[in-house]
Amino acid sequence: MDSANIDQIIEKHRGKPGDLIHVLMEIQHQNHWLPRDVLHQVAAALDIPFSRVLRIATLYKTFSLTPKGRNEVQVCTGISCHLRGANKLLDAVQRVTGIKPGETDANWRYSVDTGSCLGSCSIGPEIIVNGTHHARMTPAKVEDVLKDYQ
Amino acid sequence: MQIDGREVKARDDMTVLQAARTAGIHIPTLCHHEKLEPFGACRMCMVEVEARGRKNYVVSCLYPVAQDLVVRTRSERVDKIRRVILEELLAHAPNSPELVALAREYRADRDRFEKDASFCILCGLCVRYCAEVKQKNAVDFIERGARREISFIPEIAAKECWDCQECFALCPTSYAQAAYFLTEALAFPGRRKAGVANA
Amino acid sequence: MTRLESAAELEHFRAGIVAARDPAKPCIAVCAGAACHGLDSARVAQAFRTEVGKLGRDAGLEVRVTGCHGYCEKGPNVVVGPDDVCYFEVKPEDAPEIVASTLKKAVVERLVYAHPDTGERAVHMGEVPFYKHQTRLLIGDNVRIDPMRIDDYLALGGYAALAKALFQMTPDQVLDEVKKANLRGRGGGGFPAGQKWETAKNAPGKDKYVIVNAHEGEPGAFMDRALFTGNPHKVLEGLIIGAYAIGSHRGFIYTRHDSPQLIRHIEQALAQAEEYGLLGENILGSGFDFRVEVHFDVGIFVSGESSALMRSIEGLPPEPRPKYIRTSVAGIWNRPSNLNNVETWANVPQIISRGAEWYAGIGTAGSKGTKLVSLSGNVVNSGVVEVPMGTPLRKIVYDIGGGIPGGKAAKAVHFGGPMGGSIPANLIDAPLDFDELAKLGAPIGAGGLLVMDEDTDMVDVARYFLEFLTNESCGKCVPCREGMRQTLKVLTNITKGKGRDGDIARLEDLNDVTGAACLCALGRTASDPLKSMLRYFKDEYETQIARGSEGKGGKAAGSAAT
Known part of the structure; x- marks a missing residue:
């Protein structure tokens, strides 16, 4: 995303400190991460101390202060998926990608994270890649699913 | 109202803690400071209140006074709450003089729980003092839940902190000072007093 | 579409929608709920559209993409009206056969329910074991509604309760009705909604707020999403009625950012309701004004806690505040703020249209109405279940849920997720009741019911x-x-x-x-x-x-x- 888009989002909310979460959410959705200089820009435009912007940005799981890989892999670790073996699924994802939850690999191919329950408990355990659900997963199927995401 | 069996007069806008202190009755606190808004985080100032026949445990730094309120600042249950909270905090800062003194009073065992690496107890005195009194916001909380910590913001701290450092004295565990100097060492060139630099 | 300016115009408009529809015309409802969506129901829906498209303009049947039907375990779900023939685990390649059979008024036997032990078949919704033991007052309409179309909701009598409240009842009478119904909050504590409304209504101050808590961050809970995504206007109608009773002109919906479908449906519902004059200024010409805005949690569970939620709406970090003064007196910006969850609001329209007496006739002495339950864990049929309060848990787990898979024994059932409790399987005859289950140590919470088998640690x-x-x-x-x-x-x-x-x-x-x-x-x-x-x-x-x-x-x- 180019900085003109970011500027546009920030402009929309200029002078409205109550919009902080909305601004960060929009930038995160489009840009997939929140560069520090953008956070400074947000603080200035919304007239909020930079420390408060940083506090909000580190508090919510969705916000990332580092760039994400091309493919965002989430392993659901909700209770139902947990009871149905999400741990082993996560192990397999870590083995295939070589990274742990919260990390991005050196080639920017994958970012892995554990996901909060998305309410598709009946089809768990599942992994979600770039928003696409892969339902009723087993550790053995992980490699096959992930290889399609370059 | 009544505190520990004594009749106490209080103004409408007071909290139970203020009323108690005005009457010379001691309630322990860790996150409270007269110059700052009440925070209600350390829960050490919990007391037992009884109103209209119902018993409740509340934090006195936030609970508003009321007519005919009956307050007990010590009871077996209140003491237990304070003891466990102290044991939890001593897992972080086993040698903090303030905590050690309180631990003696409430018979808290500083080795009851597994030790944790950080010695900050997150009372927020530094954060709130910097925001409310100094209005610089050079230090704030980051992260959440068990990962919450205080963090000096290099961009602001580099400009504001050297000449202030007032929060260091408020810190019950000396962590604020350590965190500041760590940030300085990592993120911006510190200023040294001329004499030291030339020595 | 011009705005509806009176109750009479609403009824006239509704009559027009109903007259244009042929109740005998078959309708293929493809579920797009969270689980079916995850099983690629979008491709199934597309296959049906293509197939029906081939038949030309007077196809004699229509396709509707709907919210969650409930039987998530057997998705993608397809229900063919008007007789509600249920097809399970439908694949895109099944579409031609289903369409052809439907036109011949026949049934595709291989896709209907077969009992796992006896092989006995069940064709219609009312015969399928998962559905037949339920009372689906809230979630039942999902099959008949395309959530993106307000007309579908109006065709089923939608917004009639709002018109009744605005034109035939005073705000006090609305409040009284909800109190008499003894509607208790579905979000966790089971606190009487009427009492909460009354506190907010009587609290000093001109500006008051009403809020839908659609956060549902609790792992294993998915019924609010199923209801709100599938039938957004039902919740919205309840909210507007509540706002009228309390005297609020500004409402908030608080939800998670990671349910794009839910957000799309909410935004569409708000826009359509406003366009029809059911929201905004001078609703239905009654003189009552009410607006709604949407706010988001971006990933922290505590933000569903009421005082933390209100801090988020103010744009502050979602840190709870001690409630020595209740949020119904001092909430958002310290103004009276009445918060109820999705399911609580959704109960309001039927209480107003059918009356408190009818409502209070369902359930137990202390817990009225039906309750949505998210059934998951070690259970054969997981999904969204709706039963009258007082239903024994055994009925939910065994008759509806089909028992424990793999021939194993149940060890415990757990209600309320990370803030709930577990009770051993020998207490499974306990009734679904706020007070009874709280006494046993497994308070209903929001209604996430997790079944655990004998191997559970x-x-x-x-x-x-x-x-x-x-x-x-x-x-x-x-x-x-x-x-x-x-x-x-x-x-x-x-x-x-x-x-x-x-x-x-x-x-x-x-x-x-x-x-x-x-x-x-x-x-x-x-x-x-x-x-x-x-x-x-x-x-x-x-x-x-x-x-x-x-x-x-x-x-x-x-x-x-x-």
Whole structure:
């Protein structure tokens, strides 16, 4: 995303400190991460101390202060998926990608994270890649699913 | 109202803690400071209140006074709450003089729980003092839940902190000072007093 | 579309919609709920559209993409009206056969329900075991509604309750009706909604707010999403009626950012309601104004706690505030703010249209109406279930849920997720009732019902919930942050076979103080799962701790699964 888009989002909310979460959410959705200089820009435009912007940005799981890989892999670790073996699924994802939850690999191919329950408990355990659900997963199927995401 | 069996007069806008202190009755606190808004985080100032026949445990730094309120600042249950909270905090800062003194009073065992690496107890005195009194916001909380910590913001701290450092004295565990100097060492060139630099 | 300016115009418009529809015309409803969506129901819907498209303009049947039907386990779900023939696990390639059979008024036998033991078939919704034991007052309409089309909701009588409230009732009468119905909050505590409304209504101040809590961050709970995504206008109508009763002109919907479908449906519902004059200025010409805005959680569980939620709407960090003054008196910007969850609001229209007496006739003495339950875990049929209050849990788990898979025995049922409790299988005849289940230590919470089989490690379950909460709390107050941190350490050690003498006492002390001293409801109820475990499964804890001293590890909960 180019900085003109970011500027546009920030402009929309200029002078409205109550919009902080909305601004960060929009930038995160489009840009997939929140560069520090953008956070400074947000603080200035919304007239909020930079420390408060940083506090909000580190508090919510969705916000990332580092760039994400091309493919965002989430392993659901909700209770139902947990009871149905999400741990082993996560192990397999870590083995295939070589990274742990919260990390991005050196080639920017994958970012892995554990996901909060998305309410598709009946089809768990599942992994979600770039928003696409892969339902009723087993550790053995992980490699096959992930290889399609370059 | 009544505190520990004594009749106490209080103004409408007071909290139970203020009323108690005005009457010379001691309630322990860790996150409270007269110059700052009440925070209600350390829960050490919990007391037992009884109103209209119902018993409740509340934090006195936030609970508003009321007519005919009956307050007990010590009871077996209140003491237990304070003891466990102290044991939890001593897992972080086993040698903090303030905590050690309180631990003696409430018979808290500083080795009851597994030790944790950080010695900050997150009372927020530094954060709130910097925001409310100094209005610089050079230090704030980051992260959440068990990962919450205080963090000096290099961009602001580099400009504001050297000449202030007032929060260091408020810190019950000396962590604020350590965190500041760590940030300085990592993120911006510190200023040294001329004499030291030339020595 | 011109705005509807009166109740009469609404009824006239509704009559027009109904007249244009042929009730005998078959309609293929393809579920696009969370689970079916995950099973690629979008491709199934597309296949039906293509197939019906081939038939030309007067195809004689239509396709509707709907919200959750309920039977998530057997998705993608397809229901063919008007007789509600249920097809399960439908694939795109099944579409031609279903369309052809439907036109011939025949049934595709291979895709209907077959009992796993007897092979007995069930064709219609009313015969399928999962559905036939339910009373689907709230979720039942999902099959008949395209959530993106307000006309579908109007065709089923939607917004008639709002018109009745605005033109035939005073705000006090609306409030009285809700109080008489004894509607209790579905979000967790079961607090009487009417009483809460009354507090907000009587609180001083001109500006008052009403809020839909659609956060549903609790793992294993998915009924609010199913209801709100599938029938957004039902919730919205309830909210507008509530706003009228309380005297509020500004409402908020608080939801998670990671349900794009729900957000799309909410935004569309708000836009269409406004276009029709059911929202905004001078609603239906009544002189009553009401607007709604949407706010989002971007990923922290504590933001669903009412005072934290209100801080978020103000744009502040979602840290709870102590409620020595109730949020219904001093909430958002310190103004009276009435918060109810999705399901609570959705109950309001039927209470107004059918009356408190009718409503109070359903359920038990203290718990009225039906309750949505998210049924998941070690159960044959997981999904969204709606039953009258008072229904025995056994009926939910066995008659509706089909029992435990793999021929295993049930060990426990757990209600309320990380802030709920577990009860052993021998208490499974307990009724679904706020007070009865709270007494047993498994309060209904929002209605997430988790079934656990005989292989489940109860220490690991408590550990799981604590791990979840330590990462999802705000971290402000000591007994929550540190209490959970230490409890988690003790439990983790036990599951790793490193239990120590005194662990039970350590857990009890930590739990006791967390339950008593925390700032908000999240912290205070975070101790509930462990409390119920120590009440019913203490020997399992003691055995595992004892094994620790022998140096052997316990089996993790997930190990039984493939």
